[in-house]
Amino acid sequence: MSMLSAGLLRSLATLRWFAVAGQALAVALAVHGLGLPFAPVPLWCGVAALAVFNLWAVPRARRLAQASTREALLHLLVDVVNLTWMIAWSGGAMNPFASLFLLPLALAAVAMSWRAVAAVLLACGGGYAVSTALGQPLPHVHGVFGDTLDLHLWGMGANFVVSGAVVAWFLTRLAQTLRERELELARLREQFARREGIVALATHAAAVAHELNTPLGTLTLMIEDAIAEAPAGSERRADAELMSTLVDECRDRVRQLARPADGLPSVQSRRLCDVLDQLVERWQLLRPTVVLARSGDLPAALVVDWDAGVGHLLQALLNNAADASQSVGCAQVDLALVWNDGRLHGSVRDFGAGLELAGLGLPGRLFQSSKPDGLGLGLALSHATVERLGGTLTLDGADGGGVCVRFELPLSGAVA
Numbered sequence: 001m002s003m004l005s006a007g008l009l010r011s012l013a014t015l016r017w018f019a020v021a022g023q024a025l026a027v028a029l030a031v032h033g034l035g036l037p038f039a040p041v042p043l044w045c046g047v048a049a050l051a052v053f054n055l056w057a058v059p060r061a062r063r064l065a066q067a068s069t070r071e072a073l074l075h076l077l078v079d080v081v082n083l084t085w086m087i088a089w090s091g092g093a094m095n096p097f098a099s100l101f102l103l104p105l106a107l108a109a110v111a112m113s114w115r116a117v118a119a120v121l122l123a124c125g126g127g128y129a130v131s132t133a134l135g136q137p138l139p140h141v142h143g144v145f146g147d148t149l150d151l152h153l154w155g156m157g158a159n160f161v162v163s164g165a166v167v168a169w170f171l172t173r174l175a176q177t178l179r180e181r182e183l184e185l186a187r188l189r190e191q192f193a194r195r196e197g198i199v200a201l202a203t204h205a206a207a208v209a210h211e212l213n214t215p216l217g218t219l220t221l222m223i224e225d226a227i228a229e230a231p232a233g234s235e236r237r238a239d240a241e242l243m244s245t246l247v248d249e250c251r252d253r254v255r256q257l258a259r260p261a262d263g264l265p266s267v268q269s270r271r272l273c274d275v276l277d278q279l280v281e282r283w284q285l286l287r288p289t290v291v292l293a294r295s296g297d298l299p300a301a302l303v304v305d306w307d308a309g310v311g312h313l314l315q316a317l318l319n320n321a322a323d324a325s326q327s328v329g330c331a332q333v334d335l336a337l338v339w340n341d342g343r344l345h346g347s348v349r350d351f352g353a354g355l356e357l358a359g360l361g362l363p364g365r366l367f368q369s370s371k372p373d374g375l376g377l378g379l380a381l382s383h384a385t386v387e388r389l390g391g392t393l394t395l396d397g398a399d400g401g402g403v404c405v406r407f408e409l410p411l412s413g414a415v416a
Contacts, residue, residue: 002382006061006066006067008097008111009060009061009064009067009071010061011077011173012057012076012079013054013058013061014077014380015056016050016053016057016400018055018166019082020047020050020051022162023047024045026097027043027047029045030374035318038090039089042085045087046086049082050078050079053078053082069116072111072112073108073112073116073120076104076107076108076120076123077120081123082102083100083127084130086163087100087101087131088130088131088135090135092132092134092135093131093132094129094135094136097162098131099147101124101125101128102124103167104124105121105124106122106167108120110174111174162358203316210211212250213370219242219247220247220251223244223247224235227241228242230387242347246285258308268305268306269303269305269306270303270304272299272306272339272344272411273300274296275306276337277315278394279315280292280335283314283315283318283319287319287322289326289330289331290325290331290333292332292333292335294333294334294335295334295335295337296335296337297338297339299339302339304412306411309389310409313382313385313409314348316382316385317348318348320350321349321350321405322380324350324352324353324402324403325351325352325402327352327353328350328351328353333340333350333351334348335347335349342410343391343410343411344409344413345407346406346407346408348404348405349404349405350402350403351398352401352402354402382405386407389409390409390410391408391409392407392408393405393406393408394406
């Protein structure tokens with residue numbers, strides 16, 4: 001059984017309320033205002049029955065995310081039966097509103113399968129035939145407001161206005177829904193392309209990680225020899241020890257690249273303050289010329305299920321901010337981290353050129369960079385990480401210049 005958007009049922013329910021109001025007004029005007037010889041009880045019963053059905057249909061349509069074709073067809077058939085009843089008791093084929101039988105068919109044709117459209121066509125044809133066979137001729141009334149009033153012509157005019165309004169409203173809603181679906185499809189295509197690119201990058205990174213192990217090992221041995229040969233306390237020895245620390249950091253990063261492939265868990269229970277302090281300390285080791293201004297309060301005893309992707313996210317954002325600030329001769333980066341209601345809220349602000357250049361790193365322009373030696377990976381990978389963790393990431397211009405990247409990540413945790 002094919003499924004349809006529940007928006008169709010909600011649209012039908014809205015139109016049905018207009019039908020109830022229009023039918024009630026028409027009955028009151030024709031029977032009680034103009035005194036036409038129609039039986040009022042069957043007509044008012046038809047109005048009441050449609051209203052009762054819609055009282056059930058409205059809350060159901062609001063609850064559903066999708067509706068079956070069978071249910072949507074049932075709603076249209078109820079409308080056709082009600083229209084047949086009302087037309088039959090108010091003039092039959094002579095009723096100028098008899099052409100309203102085309103409306104359910106038009107609504108079905110733009111939203112439902114051909115089988116359902118065929119069923120609605122048969123129902124509308126049958127309803128028109130029944131109302132024609134059972135309906136009474138529609139009389140003309142003369143002398144109303146001082147002139148001859150041809151009810152049929154007036155009714156045809158009103159019918160044209162009602163039909164045009166319904167078709168225009170429904171088609172406008174349909175066009176809006178189609179536009180929203182196109183935007184959603186475009187977003188999904190972009191997301192898919194981004195993920196494919198990142199998967200390819202991850203595969204390449206894993207291969208490079210294995211290749212880097214050998215030269216890093218050789219470099220470590222060379223640095224150890226240099227440290228052993230350098231006099232204690234000399235500047236040469238200090239430089240060699242700093243190089244050793246940086247090489248060790250590189251080897252740790254290489255091991256982290258291969259860790260998911262080795263089957264090691266990427267989520268571990270960690271104390272939030274400790275793991276963030278370690279991340280900032282390691283980042284400052286690699287970027288010693290950057291002045292990091294850190295703010296925010298975090299619970300000291302909070303233990304969270306720490307995902308390694310959060311660390312990669314923070315380091316990527318800090319690196320992007322440092323590069324942006326240094327591109328204009330500034331060495332400052334601001335980092336704010338706050339824990340609130342099970343979510344880690346953070347912001348990284350640079351003092352660079354602003355959104356015009358930073359926009360090159362947005363997810364919509366994957367792997368493009370405004371930096372001469374940049375790879376364009378920072379914000380693309382950051383966005384993918386936030387998306388995978390179920391968080392949000394926004395990029396705005398900061399007061400006084402620069403860019404502020406804000407993120408929000410859900411992390412399950414408890415106070416130890």
